Amino acid sequence: MNPYLVRLLQIAQQPSRRIIGLMSGTSLDGLDVALCRLEGHGADTRLTLEQFATIPYDDDVRHRIRQVFAGTQVSLEYLTLLNPWLGLLHADMVLTCLGAWQLKPADVDLIASHGQTVYHAPHHQHQHPDFPLNATLQLGDGDHVAVRSGIITLSDFRQKHLAAGGEGAPLAAYGDYLLLSSPDEERLLLNLGGIANFTYLPRTGHDASTAFSTDTGPGNTLLDATVRAQRPGLAYDEDGRLAAAGHVHEGLLKALLDHPFFSAPLPKTTGPELFGPEYLRQAQTQSNTSTLNLEDLLATLTELSALGVAQAAKQAFGARPALAVYASGGGAHNPALQAALRRHLPGCHFATTAELGIVPDAKEAILFAVLANEAVAGQPISIGAGRQRVPAVTMGKISLPG
Ligand SMILES: Nc1ncnc2c1ncn2[C@@H]1O[C@H](COP(=O)(O)OP(=O)(O)OP(=O)(O)O)[C@@H](O)[C@H]1O
Ligand SMILES: CC(=O)N[C@H]1[C@@H]2OC[C@@H](O2)[C@@H](O)[C@@H]1O[C@H](C)C(=O)O
Known part of the structure; x- marks a missing residue:
């Protein structure tokens, strides 16, 4: 052998x-x-x-x-x-x-x-x-x-x-469910990477039937691309300072949200193939905002990322004021994005996964260790029963x- x-x-x-x-x-x-x-x-x-x-x-x-x-x-x-x-x-x-x-x-x-x-x-x-x-x-x-x-x-x-x-994708639900389900708390594990996604974990402990994850749209990808294009030398808008100095342009926001991805059924996935410079250019043309200053552009894109999360959350389980939201990924370090999320998910308890003992920047790498552990020592993971594509x-x- x-x-x-x-x-x-x-x-x-x-x-x-x-x-x-x-x-x-x-x-x-x-x-x-x-x-x-x-x-x-x-x-x-x-x-x-x-x-x-x-x-x-x-x-x-x-x-x-x-x-x-x-x-x-x-x-x-x-x-x-x-x-x-x-x-x-x-x-x-x-x-x-x-x-x-x-x-x-x-x-x-x-x-x-x-x-x-x-x-x-x-x-x-x-x-x-x-x-x-x-x-x-x-x-x-x-x-x-x-x-x-x-x-x-x-x-x-x-x-x-x-x-x-x-x-x-997203595969996050498999690891989030195994590591972070709670019988005491209804949780949203929100990963704010290039693309944003969340796992919804009802207050059922280890009943996997309603747990599931979905992408919600852009997280940081459009913000990063915009900063890089206009401020060569900067990798991203550190601490969301530029976005915080701008104002949301409602016309551009509406044009951005006009994409069918946002009304598509859950769960769904996406990537920078869709949420890239061309998507932004088209929305700017449509809303006559091609010369919008960098700060307002970033404020609007930050609002878009937060709204994508909030809309998907409402679509998934309606308004849930008692929900505990645990953020991870690079966007967890962006106060402008966090502030927008708090506005759109009022009443929720906000924290990072550090509060649950998971280093926020390590969460996705940990997920793959958990998946390998299941592949070698575990069983197929059955979650989200009754939902397609899980x-x-x-x-x-x-x-x-x-
Ligand atoms: N201090 C900060 N202020 C603002 N944004 C930040 C800060 N730190 C990190 N970020 C954002 O987080 C991004 C990196 O996030 P992360 O490492 O979670 O992405 P990723 O793992 O590549 O994405 P994905 O989960 O989509 O694959 C940076 O490019 C930046 O946009
Ligand atoms: C295809 C792909 O690499 N998707 C990533 C990406 O980054 C965030 C989001 O888009 C998510 O769908 C996924 O990664 C995480 C780890 C996942 O599968 O849960």
Whole structure:
């Protein structure tokens, strides 16, 4: 028998596993590396975050990813080369972290590698006549991660979700449900990354039937792109200061909200393929705001992100003043966005996931560690029963180092 399969069986039977979760998000700010200790599985999962680091991408890495990112016409050669290159880069970043944490690869059981989404294509978004299906593409080949790091690696998590009838995202509900369900509190786990999404967890503890997650629209992606275009040298609007100095332009906001994504049924997913410069340009043309100053533009885009969340929340479960909202992702650091969310979700209790013991910036990387733990030691996770596009599956392809 292949010794790596024997090892995998041992890992599955251990009372706990050390798993490194890796996430490279749509903001292209860097690789999140979360060293997790996971005990048990399913409803009995217990997670301890032992170490966390974000290894920033330099301009060269960002430039390479942007050659294909969200593009409809890209060099097939470039795409082919980028796939293993990113796998090796991510493995080297893991090895650097292990060195800093004074650990060896043999001290880790598994890597759970999300890779880099370069194109997300739910059917409602691409509507290509030849392909009536949902699709998504993550780069950073898992075999390269495994061979370079010497650690058994699970990767390409989204394909199983697609194959079983989902949109390949958001997967957050699977981890949020296992780690953060509460019998005492109705919760909204709100991730404010490039794209915003939330998981709704009713006050039912471990009854998964009504838990689900959905994307809500742009989080930071349009804000970042706008700042970068008008203030080269700035990566984002730090602490939302520029947005806070502006005023919401109602005409532009209306044009932005006019997109069918916002009225589409839940759950739904999206990406920068839709919420990119062209979407903004069209809305500006439609509302005659092409010369709007940067501050007002950012104030309006911040309002859009908050309204996307609030509208989806109301669509999902109506007005819920007692709801506890726990934010994570980079937008949790943006006071202008937080203020807009509080206005649109009045009466809710607002905090970050730190209050629940989950480092907000680490949450998505942790999610993939949880998914790998389920794939190896658990069962298909059945949540959101009765809702379409939320399949009960285990996710992740297994790569052996030798
Ligand atoms: N202090 C801050 N003030 C304002 N915005 C901030 C701050 N810190 C981070 N951000 C925002 O958060 C972004 C990074 O967010 P995050 O790392 O959650 O994105 P991501 O994981 O790439 O996204 P996704 O979840 O969509 O894949 C930055 O690009 C910026 O827009
Ligand atoms: C296709 C893809 O990479 N989607 C990401 C992205 O970033 C936020 C949002 O859009 C979410 O749908 C998803 O990631 C998280 C981790 C998820 O699947 O829950």
